Structure formats: structure tokens, C-alpha cells
Amino acid sequence: MCGISCFVATKASPVERGFDWLEKSLSASLDEIQHRGPDSRGHWISADGRVGHVRLSINDLSPTGFQPFHSPDNEIHAVVNGELYDHERIKQDLLSKTQNNFKGDCDCEIVIALYEYYGLGFLEHLRGEFALCLWDEREQLFVAARDRYGIKPLFWRIEDGALLVAAEAKAFLPWGWKPEWDVRSIKEGGWNHDQRTLFKGVNKVKPGYYLTCRSGHIEQQQYWDVEYPNKYEQEHRPLDEMIEGVRSRMLDAVRLRLRADVPVGVYLSGGIDSSAIAGMMAHLVQEQGEHIGNDRSKSRISCFSVEFDKDSGFDESEIANRTAEHLGVKHYKKHMSEAELALRFEDATWHCEHHNPDLNYVGKFALSELPRELGFKVVLTGEGADENFAGYPIYFPDYLREPDLSWQSAAESPDREGMCQEMDRTTEEYYNSIGADGSNRGPSVPRRMLNGITTMCSMSAFSTTSLFAEWTKCFGNCDPQSVIANSIDGRTRENVLHKWHPLHSAMYVWSKGHLANVFLSCLGDRTEMAHSLEARTPFLDHELTEYVNGLPPKLKVRWTGDRLEEKWILREAAKPFITEELYKRTKHPFSAPTSYPPHGPLHKLLGQLVTKENIEQLGFLDWQKVEGLVGQAFEEQNTLAMRFSIVVAQWVVIGQRFGVKRPSFEGCTI
Numbered sequence: 001m002c003g004i005s006c007f008v009a010t011k012a013s014p015v016e017r018g019f020d021w022l023e024k025s026l027s028a029s030l031d032e033i034q035h036r037g038p039d040s041r042g043h044w045i046s047a048d049g050r051v052g053h054v055r056l057s058i059n060d061l062s063p064t065g066f067q068p069f070h071s072p073d074n075e076i077h078a079v080v081n082g083e084l085y086d087h088e089r090i091k092q093d094l095l096s097k098t099q100n101n102f103k104g105d106c107d108c109e110i111v112i113a114l115y116e117y118y119g120l121g122f123l124e125h126l127r128g129e130f131a132l133c134l135w136d137e138r139e140q141l142f143v144a145a146r147d148r149y150g151i152k153p154l155f156w157r158i159e160d161g162a163l164l165v166a167a168e169a170k171a172f173l174p175w176g177w178k179p180e181w182d183v184r185s186i187k188e189g190g191w192n193h194d195q196r197t198l199f200k201g202v203n204k205v206k207p208g209y210y211l212t213c214r215s216g217h218i219e220q221q222q223y224w225d226v227e228y229p230n231k232y233e234q235e236h237r238p239l240d241e242m243i244e245g246v247r248s249r250m251l252d253a254v255r256l257r258l259r260a261d262v263p264v265g266v267y268l269s270g271g272i273d274s275s276a277i278a279g280m281m282a283h284l285v286q287e288q289g290e291h292i293g294n295d296r297s298k299s300r301i302s303c304f305s306v307e308f309d310k311d312s313g314f315d316e317s318e319i320a321n322r323t324a325e326h327l328g329v330k331h332y333k334k335h336m337s338e339a340e341l342a343l344r345f346e347d348a349t350w351h352c353e354h355h356n357p358d359l360n361y362v363g364k365f366a367l368s369e370l371p372r373e374l375g376f377k378v379v380l381t382g383e384g385a386d387e388n389f390a391g392y393p394i395y396f397p398d399y400l401r402e403p404d405l406s407w408q409s410a411a412e413s414p415d416r417e418g419m420c421q422e423m424d425r426t427t428e429e430y431y432n433s434i435g436a437d438g439s440n441r442g443p444s445v446p447r448r449m450l451n452g453i454t455t456m457c458s459m460s461a462f463s464t465t466s467l468f469a470e471w472t473k474c475f476g477n478c479d480p481q482s483v484i485a486n487s488i489d490g491r492t493r494e495n496v497l498h499k500w501h502p503l504h505s506a507m508y509v510w511s512k513g514h515l516a517n518v519f520l521s522c523l524g525d526r527t528e529m530a531h532s533l534e535a536r537t538p539f540l541d542h543e544l545t546e547y548v549n550g551l552p553p554k555l556k557v558r559w560t561g562d563r564l565e566e567k568w569i570l571r572e573a574a575k576p577f578i579t580e581e582l583y584k585r586t587k588h589p590f591s592a593p594t595s596y597p598p599h600g601p602l603h604k605l606l607g608q609l610v611t612k613e614n615i616e617q618l619g620f621l622d623w624q625k626v627e628g629l630v631g632q633a634f635e636e637q638n639t640l641a642m643r644f645s646i647v648v649a650q651w652v653v654i655g656q657r658f659g660v661k662r663p664s665f666e667g668c669t670i
Contacts, residue, residue, distance in 0.1 A: 002067065002081045003036030003529075005029040006165040007175065008142045010158070010216040028174030030292055033167055035351075036081070036529045043068070046077075046137065060569030071112050072101070075137045080108035081167055082152045085256040089137060090114070090125065105446045115143075123223045127256075129537060131205070133165055142213040148224045149384065149540045150207030150516035153525055163213050168526075169202050169353050170658070179660045183472055183620045186651075187465055189480035191354055193513045194487040195220075198354055198654065207516050224542070225492070226511060228504035228549050235406045242555060245547055246573040253541035254380065255290060256282045260279050262377040264293035266365070267535075268303035268323060268331065269590060270316025271565065272439075272574060272582050273391070275323045277538055279577025281380065282327045293378060301329040304379065306367040308336050308593060319581065326579050336363050341592065342601035346653045351530040352522040355650040357435075357462050357643035359592035361522035368531040374436045377534060383524055384539035387511045388548050389567040390503060390556035391587055393430075394458040396564050397423040398506040399557045401452060406501075406551035413559040423564075424454060431452045435594065435639030436461040446485035446553030455506035456484045459513055462526045464647055469622045470586060471665040484509060503553040523590070533591075594639050603634040609649040618655055619662035623646065 005026060026043055068079045087107040094100055100113045111132060114122035120143070125588055129151035134143040144165045146154045156165045173179075182190070182200040190196040195204045205211050208224040229235075254277055258264055265277045281301055284290040292301060303324050307317040310560060317333055324331035341362050348365035349355075371379050386392050390399070400420035403412060413419055428438030441457040450456060462482035472478075488496070488509070496505040520537075528535045538544070548556075549570060558568035565571075575583055594612050596602045607630050615623045626648055631640035654660065 002079065003030065003031065003033035003167045003171070004079050004081050004131065004133055004154070004165065005167070006079070006142075006144070006163075008135070008163040008165070008213055010161055010163050010213065010218075024178075025116045025174050029166065029171045032170045032173060035532055036167055038532050046135070052490065066147055067108070069109060069112055071116060076112050076115065076134065077137075078108075078111050078132060080111055080130060080132040081154075082128060082132075082147065083257075083534065084108055084110060084126055084128040084130060085259075085541075086127050093546075115319060120210070120212075120223075127542065129540070130168060139177065140214060143210055144205055144213075145210035145223070146205045146207055148208045148542050149511070149537075150204075151383075151520050151525065151537055151540060154205040155197065155202055156205060156211060158218075163218060165205075165211075168349075169199060172202070173658070175321045179658045181618075181620060181655075181660055181663050183663050184475045184478065186620070187221065187459060187472055187475060189463075190479035190483055192517045193459075193480065193483045199658075199660070203651040204517075206287075207512075207610065214487065215433060226508050226549060227295050227546075228495070228500045228508070229406065230499050231402070231404070231406060231501040231504075233406060234408070239409065239555075242551055243569060243572045246544075246551075246569055247576075249541070249547050250276070250538065250573060251280055251284065253538035253544050255284055256541075257380055257536040257538055258284065258290055258292050260293040260378050262293055263302075263375055264380070265302040265304055265371050265374075266380045267378045267382070268305050268320045269382070270319030270323075270585075271382065271587070271590075272571065272578060272585065273385035273539065274572035275320075275578050275582050276385075276570070277380050277382055278323065278327055278329065279574065283577055286328075301327070302371075302374070302376065303329050303331045304364045304367060304370050305333045306336055307333045308363070309338075319585075323579060323582065332370055332374065334367050336366055336592075338593075338596050339601045340366060343648070345602075345605060348522075348527060348530070349650045349653040350657050352526045353653075353654065354517075355647045356518060357647050358521045359646060360590050361527055363590075363592050364523050365527040365530060368528045368533045372531045372533055377532070379528075379533060379535050381524070381535045381537055382539060383519055383535075383537045384515070384545070385567065385570060386587070387507060387515045388539060388545045389570040390553070391567045391570075392510070393566060393587060394427050394455055395503060395506050395557065395566070397427060398453045398455050399503040399553060399564070401502040404501060404503075404553040407554045409513065410552075410554040411559050411561075413564065426483040427454070428460060431458065431461040433639075435641075437463060437645045440481070444481060445480070446481035449485040449493060450488070450509065451502055452504055453496075453502050453506045453509070456481055456509050457509065459484060462643065464644060467621050467625045467644065467648070469620055472620055484513060487512070501553045503557065504549070594642050595637055596634060596642075598634045600634075605629070606630050606633070606645050606649050607652040609652045611646055614652045614656075615648070617662055618651055619664065621651075 068077050070077050082108040087110050090110050091102055094113050114125050123145055131152040131154040132145050153167055155169050158176055159175050164175055180200040185191045185196040191198050195206050209220045209222050211220045256635040268274050268278050287293055287527055305317050305320040340409045341359050344362050344366055348362045397420050400416050424441060428441055431438035438461055441454050441653055461492050558565045571583055610621050610630050615621050615626050629645045630639045632638040633645045
């Protein structure tokens with residue numbers, strides 16, 4: 001696990017700028033992301049490029065694991081952020097085909113060897129969560145790639161004729177980057193639904209893509225994508241076989257992620273996802289003799305949970321307690337009061353580099369302090385289960401939009417069309433109740449582009465466009481649903497319209513947007529790596545997800561006779577490892593409280609951030625529309641005003657810490 005900063009010349013030679021400038025800029029860039037790799041630092045220098053790296057030692061703690069890596073002939077160089085699993089098997093396979101001699105036991109050593117053997121096809125052989133950069137001197141080719149789901153971040157921009165690539169945008173600052181708001185991206189949600197960010201000219205390497213730079217030409221190409229079966233093809237496998245297929249692949253994904261040369265723990269909430277992982281860890285360790293990280297006792301399993309105030313209605317720690325007692329594992333909790341949330345708000349926002357209308361990310365930021373305080377560098381987490389097993393109730397309308405013709409053995413929901421309409425109304429009411437706009441679900445061009453699914457309406461239910469200044473109308477309609485629909489390529493839209501069941505289409509769209517750009521960011525890597533903590537996500541193991549994606553919709557959402565049950569096949573696969581309470585429990589999203597008393601720590605903090613001076617410095621909001629929000633949030637207990645206040649305060653923090661230039665009408669470009 002590490003941080004990456006790369007400088008690649010595309011015009012003028014870096015030598016002309018002076019090697020001292022490059023050395024100092026690279027060192028300062030790595031300082032900005034030192035939290036991602038406090039254990040060691042390395043860089044490689046060439047006549048026309050630089051690769052920098054800071055390391056968090058997880059596998060192979062010896063010097064042979066230091067980066068950058070170099071090929072035996074010193075012609076290929078690479079840095080890798082993340083973990084690559086099953087690397088022992090891959091090494092043995094490569095040794096049988098090549099004369100490659102690996103120096104140590106580091107998982108990331110396989111990258112150069114695979115590239116030398118398979119060329120750009122090497123990425124399909126990687127299994128895990130990763131972002132990487134590779135420089136091939138012989139071909140004068142630079143490659144930057146990101147894992148299939150975007151678990152690990154990777155950003156790029158052009159700065160004074162050079163390509164910059166880094167694990168976080170803040171690493172660009174020492175290279176001379178002067179941040180500017182991408183107002184269109186913020187207003188229409190492009191940062192959440194495509195490769196843009198909050199900052200003009202800063203882009204993401206998309207999940208499942210690799211970026212290449214050669215002779216100044218830069219392009220992104222896809223090496224992997226989510227696929228689903230044809231909705232008209234019949235499924236003939238026995239039910240027990242499919243349940244066992246999920247269970248065996250889940251156990252394998254967890255087993256691989258227990259391996260490390262440092263202690264490994266697990267995050268535990270009150271839901272089935274993390275509890276299934278904890279239960280499988282206990283099974284593998286206590287019954288199959290697997291080791292956890294560098295611990296050889298075969299009994300030490302440690303779980304970590306966040307605990308909100310009991311009267312908040314958002315605390316799940318008691319359920320997590322019962323699960324821990326059932327499994328016989330150690331359980332540590334991080335209590336998050338209002339004061340604790342306020343204390344960490346600004347630092348958590350700085351690390352995330354984007355907004356989020358919920359304080360759950362601050363809770364995750366604080367939770368990630370706990371394992372490190374207790375000596376853990378690695379935790380397993382439950383992210384990705386809802387996306388791959390249809391765990392969100394907002395999927396229900398799209399599940400009901402068409403019958404599932406692929407699986408005849410399960411009962412169809414009675415009055416499917418009527419229930420679909422009722423579920424759409426229920427979803428609308430839910431979003432209205434949490435301070436979002438649930439009324440955006442009517443007929444539209446974006447919906448027609450994606451076979452009528454309403455999940456993208458849910459994805460765009462929270463919008464701050466009503467707060468924007470008049471001059472931002474120069475950007476046009478700025479419809480987030482259009483951004484979502486337009487971000488899907490033509491081949492995939494053809495599948496959505498004619499091949500995939502609407503449930504699968506909804507899952508695809510959500511995974512490409514909210515999963516990659518929010519949940520795996522501010523509720524994942526960014527808040528974990530802020531504390532030099534590596535999180536591993538078994539539910540996003542692509543060998544597991546490819547199997548699950550091929551299962552009928554009826555096995556993901558099931559009509560039980562009186563209701564729809566989400567994640568049905570996950571429940572069945574995990575049943576031997578979880579309590580009866582969790583097996584029967586419905587989905588409860590991880591969220592922080594949205595109601596706080598007046599004049600408390602959060603009220604004071606947001607009041608200090610959301611001021612006329614700060615809003616005018618942002619430049620894209622109308623103070624008259626923002627002025628009363630904080631008062632409404634705390635004194636009137638207005639949930640929408642609270643969410644607006646949180647987001648506006650986050651923009652203020654980001655603007656101040658990054659030194660973002662104030663935009664103006666003159667900056668309104670197509």
C-alpha cells in the first residue's frame with residue numbers, strides 16, 4: 001500500500017527545468033500524501049520522467065519490497081498502490097514460462113514481469129485493489145492503471161507540458177498547480193458520475209481503465225467492465241449449486257485477504273455484509289487453521305465498530321456487540337459524539353477532496369484511527385456487497401420493472417406492475433424524508449436512454465443547484481441524470497435497452513457512480529489511508545463478482561410471500577457464519593445523525609464556515625440563498641438545510657485548504 005506521484009514530460013525536457021527543481025517538487029509532492037505510506041519512500045529519475053512513491057509496508061517488510069520496482073535490464077519501472085492477491089501462484093506460473101528471478105516476496109513484484117510477458121494485456125491477470133504507474137523506456141510508453149471497481153484512487157492532469165499522475169489531487173500542488181473550481185462538474189454532478197473532479201483540469205483514471213502517454217498523446221482505454229447475462233436466456237443450474245458457488249468464492253476472497261506480514265482486523269457494523277466477513281474469518285481461522293496476517297495464534301480476531309449516541313437512531317453497535325459475542329472475537333468501538341464529529345470535520349474533508357451530504361464519512365475517518373492505535377495496518381470491510389447482491393431497497397422498482405424470465409423456479413411478485421409503482425412512491429417518500437428531492441422520477445430522456453430505470457433518479461435526488469449563483473446558468477441545464485445517462489457508452493446502453501434486466505442495469509449505473517466516486521472514496525480509501533490504514537474489500541473480488549453478476553435477478557431480490565428481500569442469495573451463502581438476527585435483518589444504510597441541538601459544536605463550526613465572506617470567495621453560490629441554512633438546520637431541525645449546510649461547509653474547507661481560485665462569469669466555458 002502506498003502513495004504515488006509521477007511526472008512525465010510531454011513537451012519540454014525536465015532537464016531544462018533543472019534536476020534540483022524536479023527533486024524538490026517530487027519530494028514535496030510525496031510529503032502531501034505521506035499519510036498513504038509513512039514506512040518508506042523511493043523515487044526513480046530518468047532524463048524525461050520521474051516516478052515517486054511512499055510506502056505503507058504490508059507484505060514483504062524487507063528492502064526487496066521497496067519501490068519503485070525495476071526490470072532486470074533496468075528498462076521498465078513501476079510503482080504500485082494497493083494489494084495484489086494470489087501473487088504466489090502467478091509468480092510460479094511466470095517462472096515456468098520465463099527466466100524472471102523475483103527478488104523477494106512482495107506481491108507487487110509481479111507487475112513488471114506480467115507486463116514483460118503479456119504487454120498491455122497484463123492488467124487482466126491482476127487480482128486485487130490497485131493503482132499503478134509503469135514507464136517502459138524501450139517503448140517510451142507511460143501507463144497508469146486503476147483496479148476494476150476503483151477501490152484505489154488515481155488522478156491525472158497536464159501541467160506546463162507535463163503529465164502529472166498521483167494518488168490524491170493534493171499531490172499536484174507542489175508541481176505548480178493552481179486549483180480552480182470546475183463549476184459545471186460540481187453543479188451537474190460530473191465529479192460523481194464521470195471522470196471529472198471538483199477541480200478544473202483534474203481527472204480520474206476510470207475504474208477498469210488504463211491511461212497511456214506516448215509522444216505526448218494521452219488516451220484512456222478500458223480493460224474490464226461489469227457484464228450481465230441476457231435476460232431472455234434460461235438459468236438451468238440447481239439452486240444449491242449457485243448458493244455454494246457464492247459461498248466458496250466468498251470464502252476464497254476472504255482467505256486471500258487475510259495474508260499479510262502485519263496484523264489484520266475487520267470492520268464490523270450491524271449489517272449482514274461486514275458480519276458475514278467477520279463470520280467467515282472466524283470460520284477460516286478457528287476451523288480451517290488459517291492465519292490472520294502475521295498472527296500465528298489462530299484465535300486473535302479483532303473487530304472495530306463506530307458507535308453513535310444511543311438516542312440518535314443511527315447507532316448499530318449493540319447488534320455488532322451481539323455478533324462479536326457470537327463469534328467469540330475481540331470487539332473495539334469508537335464512540336462518535338457531536339463534539340467528535342465537529343473536531344474531525346475539516347481534516348476528514350481535506351483528505352476526501354470532495355463533498356458528501358452526510359457526516360458518515362467523518363465517522364469512518366474517526367473509526368480508522370482505532371485500528372492504527374491498536375497496532376493494525378489492515379482491515380477487511382464490507383463495501384461492494386450492496387452493489388453486487390442488490391442490497392439497496394431503491395433497486396426494488398427496477399427489479400419489478402420487468403419480469404425475470406431467466407429463473408422460473410422462484411415465485412414472481414404478485415401484481416408486479418402495481419407493486420413497481422408503489423415501490424417508486426415509497427422510494428420518493430424515503431428521499432423526501434432524508435432531505436433530498438424524491439420528485440425527480442418522472443419520464444425523461446435520460447430514463448428513456450436507460451430503459452426507464454429510476455435508480456439514476458435516486459442517485460441524483462440530492463442536488464444543490466438551487467443554491468448556485470445566477471451567472472452559473474451559462475453552463476446550461478446541468479442535469480445530473482443526463483450526465484449519468486451520457487456517461488454510459490453506446491455498447492453498454494445497447495445492453496441496457498435490449499439485453500440486461502433493469503435490476504442489473506440499475507446495479508451497473510450505481511456501481512459506476514456512487515460506488516466508485518463516493519462509497520469507495522470518502523467512505524473507503526480516503527478516510528482509511530488518512531490514517532495509513534489499508535482496507536481490503538472481499539465483496540469486490542472480481543472472481544466473486546463475475547460469478548454473482550451471472551446469477552438471475554430473482555436470486556438477488558426475492559419475493560418471500562409478504563415482502564421483497566434484498567441480497568437473498570448472499571443471506572443463504574452467509575447463513576452458516578452469521579446470527580439468525582442478521583440473517584433476517586433488512587438493510588440499514590451506514591449514515592450519521594442529521595439532527596443536532598442548537599448552539600452545539602457542529603452548529604458553531606458550520607456557522608463559522610458558512611459566512612458571507614467565505615461564500616463570496618467560493619464564487620459560485622448565491623449568499624442570499626445560503627444565508628439562512630445553518631439556522632434552519634439547527635434551530636428548525638430542517639434536514640435538507642442540514643445537508644446543504646454540510647456540503648457548503650465542505651466546499652469552504654476545500655477551497656481554503658487548497659487555495660482554490662474564485663471563479664467568475666468570464667470563466668464560464670463550454
